[in-house]
Amino acid sequence: MDAVLFNGWGPLGRTLLVGVLAYAALIFILRLSGKRTLAKMNAFDLVVTVAIGSTLATIVLNKSVALAEGTLALALLVAMQYGVSWSSTRWPALRRLVTGEPRLLLRHGVMLDDALRDTRITREEVRAALRAAGVARVDAAAAVVLETDGSFSVIADEPEGEASSLHGLR
Template structure:
């Protein structure tokens, strides 16, 4: 139904009949319906995208699970040599303490170094410069943390947990075992691994900060000066090395 605008501003059909309010309302409703339908169609298209045709690889392209490109092997060899030399040089500068697994913090740093090294070797998205910067950053943070922990006790207490006494003079400390989630069988195993068959001959079993067990026989306990940093390490009524 063709429309035209009259000189007075009113819409009318070309046939000369004026466009009534009902016709105008029908036109508005039709336009609104088209708009809503288009919006709904776009929403459904976002949630249910049309299936895409598979991309056909170029002629001569072939990828296998055992070998892809010779250039990738060359990259791994070159980056591996450079990263190995860099890692050895940085570790020599930072000292032996960098890779010492004395507590959980040291273990995290060691694992992070291994993960970073693997990413540098195998990921083509990481350049050698970026990987080298990550390695140097981790080792520098480890060096700074250990250097400050030796000189500042609050940081040392934050980074390292205190060793826990689990057995004293042949008696299991149940509360300490529960806090550390250690079973009596694990303590028995640690004692047996030292060739000891009687708990009465054991002065102390300590859970160290790196997660290992230290078993101290009674005949080798002496003045127990090595247990000064372990709470409740001294038998009841005995004086501590500091108070003796």
């Protein structure tokens, strides 16, 4: 029967050694790949960040995964994320496929019911975003946007024309 509370000093030593080395490898890989790797600019980036964390935990805790294999898995995830983000800056069709597009949920104080339904966002969630941004009245907001990372952006007043951050949103 396996020990529930203590399995011996060997497994603790392995966890300590592999944990430190895997962490160092991850920091090295992330420094090579650049800040964009963990930027969480959209849902794809969030998924990669979670996958990196899960892979690190597997390396540290799963005896059947060697440090070299785990480090390769980390490098592969980071390289794939780098490749997809690099490609999506060059090909708009790939960018739309991977990241989606921001969605306008409220415009000039009016909730856009079709957009709310399509994005499965409730009016109360939009009101909560307004409150979090310090906007007391719904009709005082120029816009609320559901961003590609799932966060809300609240625009209190909107300049007209091309300078608007809302330009091009549907």
